[in-house]
Amino acid sequence: MANARSSPEEFAFTNRPASARPAAPGDRISCRATNPLSIQDDLSKVFLDERQAKATTATRLFRNDGIFAAIAKTVLPAYFESKRARFSIWSTGCSSGEEVYSMAMIALNEFERAKRRPLFEAFGTDINPQRIGEARLGVYGRPSRDAFGRNYWLLLDRYAEIGPHQVRMGEELLASCRFSLFDMRKRPKKHTFFFIVCNHVLQYYDTDGQKLIIENLKAVLNPGGYLYLEGLTEACLADAGLRKAGGVPHLFVTSAGR
Numbered sequence: 001m002a003n004a005r006s007s008p009e010e011f012a013f014t015n016r017p018a019s020a021r022p023a024a025p026g027d028r029i030s031c032r033a034t035n036p037l038s039i040q041d042d043l044s045k046v047f048l049d050e051r052q053a054k055a056t057t058a059t060r061l062f063r064n065d066g067i068f069a070a071i072a073k074t075v076l077p078a079y080f081e082s083k084r085a086r087f088s089i090w091s092t093g094c095s096s097g098e099e100v101y102s103m104a105m106i107a108l109n110e111f112e113r114a115k116r117r118p119l120f121e122a123f124g125t126d127i128n129p130q131r132i133g134e135a136r137l138g139v140y141g142r143p144s145r146d147a148f149g150r151n152y153w154l155l156l157d158r159y160a161e162i163g164p165h166q167v168r169m170g171e172e173l174l175a176s177c178r179f180s181l182f183d184m185r186k187r188p189k190k191h192t193f194f195f196i197v198c199n200h201v202l203q204y205y206d207t208d209g210q211k212l213i214i215e216n217l218k219a220v221l222n223p224g225g226y227l228y229l230e231g232l233t234e235a236c237l238a239d240a241g242l243r244k245a246g247g248v249p250h251l252f253v254t255s256a257g258r
């Protein structure tokens with residue numbers, strides 16, 4: 001399982017000189033702003049080799065307040081107004097799934113507060129098969145008491161089983177969250193979504209890679225739906241056909257949308 005405590009920010013990436021030999025398994029690979037990945041790069045050493053993946057797939061429950069505030073304050077109210085049948089959300093580089101379950105807990109709670117039937121489904125995809133296996137299990141090390149605030153502990157208590165050493169996602173979460181292997185450099189075919197989250201991923205890619213990914217995500221966004229894109233460069237944003245939304249950092253609608 002991904003180490004819930006570590007994060008890419010804490011990982012000491014070292015620069016890869018332009019003339020360096022191709023990276024071998026276990027080499028520390030520079031990426032993000034210093035040496036971003038291109039569309040054609042082999043992702044396996046960055047995201048699949050377990051020695052790199054400990055850092056590059058790091059995630060944790062309730063990691064990102066911004067996403068949860070966006071769901072509760074902006075995205076779900078817009079979905080309720082839209083009269084769409086189903087609230088469908090997708091986390092595009094979900095690693096071991098904590099982000100998906102966290103979003104699902106927020107959404108289920110908001111459906112209840114609004115006294116609405118939870119017509120809701122959450123999808124998580126990643127290129128790392130081991131992380132997708134962990135996501136499907138939905139069992140994680142118990143977070144430390146101060147890992148997140150009381151409101152999130154209350155949700156966890158409600159929708160998961162909190163044991164002395166582990167937390168186990170409950171039936172309602174397991175039934176509404178699905179996980180599969182998928183490379184977001186490809187365009188998804190079968191489904192469309194009202195909310196798409198790409199969090200702590202885009203910063204690994206160069207501008208062309210980011211543009212390709214954003215076009216793929218926009219292609220499956222419901223009209224009036226929202227994108228949460230963290231790590232987008234200004235260069236990419238300038239011609240991505242997106243507008244900032246709801247005054248929430250990283251939240252966007254398409255220029256053609258609302």
Ligand SMILES: C[S@@+](CC[C@H](N)C(=O)[O-])C[C@H]1O[C@@H](n2cnc3c(N)ncnc32)[C@H](O)[C@@H]1O
Nearest residue numbers: 047056057059093095126127183184185199200
């Ligand atoms: C740092 S983790 C972020 C996990 C989660 N989104 C979060 O913010 O906590 C980045 C994840 O993106 C995945 N990833 C990177 N490139 C991808 C791609 N092209 N398609 C799907 N997943 C990708 C990696 O395997 C890794 O698990």
